[in-house]
Amino acid sequence: MKRSLSRETRMALEPRKQPRQQRSSKVVDRILDAALTLTREQGTRTPTTLAIAQRAGLSVGSVYQYFPNKEAILLDLARRWLSSFPEVIEKRIKVPRPTNRDEFRQEVRKLFIDTSTIYLDNATLMPVIEAISGNADLRPIQDEYDEQIIALYAAWLRHVNPALEDKIAKRLGLVMMEVGHACRLVGLKRDRRTFDLIEDDVEAMWLALVNPYLNLD
Structure with missing residues (x-):
């Protein structure tokens, strides 16, 4: 039987805001591109939300509008990799x-x-x-x-x-x-x-x- 994500896990890891407009989509792409670049540069070290925001040229608050934490960002990257x-x-x-x-x-x-x-x-x-x-x-x-x-x-x-x-x-x-x-x-x-x-x-x-x-x- 296919198992679904628990409600708590979904709330903790799902992006907070879905990018419905082109501008929002570009912001999300900037966040994900910055996270991917940092993971490649840092190897096994997980980049912080602050580092991701700085690399993307955004405030930490702007990142949190779309992702609740750095784990959610990395999870979204993993989804894109799988897709x-x-x-x-x-x-x-x-x-x-x-x-x-x-x-x-x-x-x-x-x-x-x-x-x-x-x-x-x-x-x-x-x-x-x-x-x-x-x-x-x-x-x-x-x-x-x-x-x-x-x-x-x-x-x-x-x-x-x-x-x-x-x-x-x-x-x-x-x-x-x-x-x-x-x-x-x-x-x-x-x-x-x-x-x-x-x-x-x-x-x-x-x-x-x-x-x-x-x-x-």
Whole structure:
């Protein structure tokens, strides 16, 4: 059963004011851009609300109009990070169907290039993502995106092989998502060379997993 955020958690972490006008949206973007820049600069240290406000060129009061605390800002960044994955998977569904394994391998490589960029550019957000995964109150936020990503992986596989059963495609999509994410987290905690080698290993595992189901020469 899908778990929803508790009322207390929602009130503590949800943005206080939704940006309904273009000017408000730009203010929120400035806050989030400043927070992301600081997390990249400071590594494992979490930026303070004051530091975020100063980097955004705003008063602390202006930041609090939109976010109740720094955790809510980081959570919104995590949401944006999670929401970037569906778009890159959808790109692979929109291209012509590969007709052989070499063409499919090229499509997998393109997906890995796009998704690796998302991980590497947002490496400092990974503690936030892991915290969401390990917190029963926050986990529904990631579950929502996980289900969307699994469905897109399944749709991609069925795009390659229209005869593939939906339940099999979803099972494969689940493994692709979980293995890819877990391995990349390990790689990010090491060095860039290790990350790249793990990426190659994950790609090989993906191909070994799905090729038997794709009916490609």
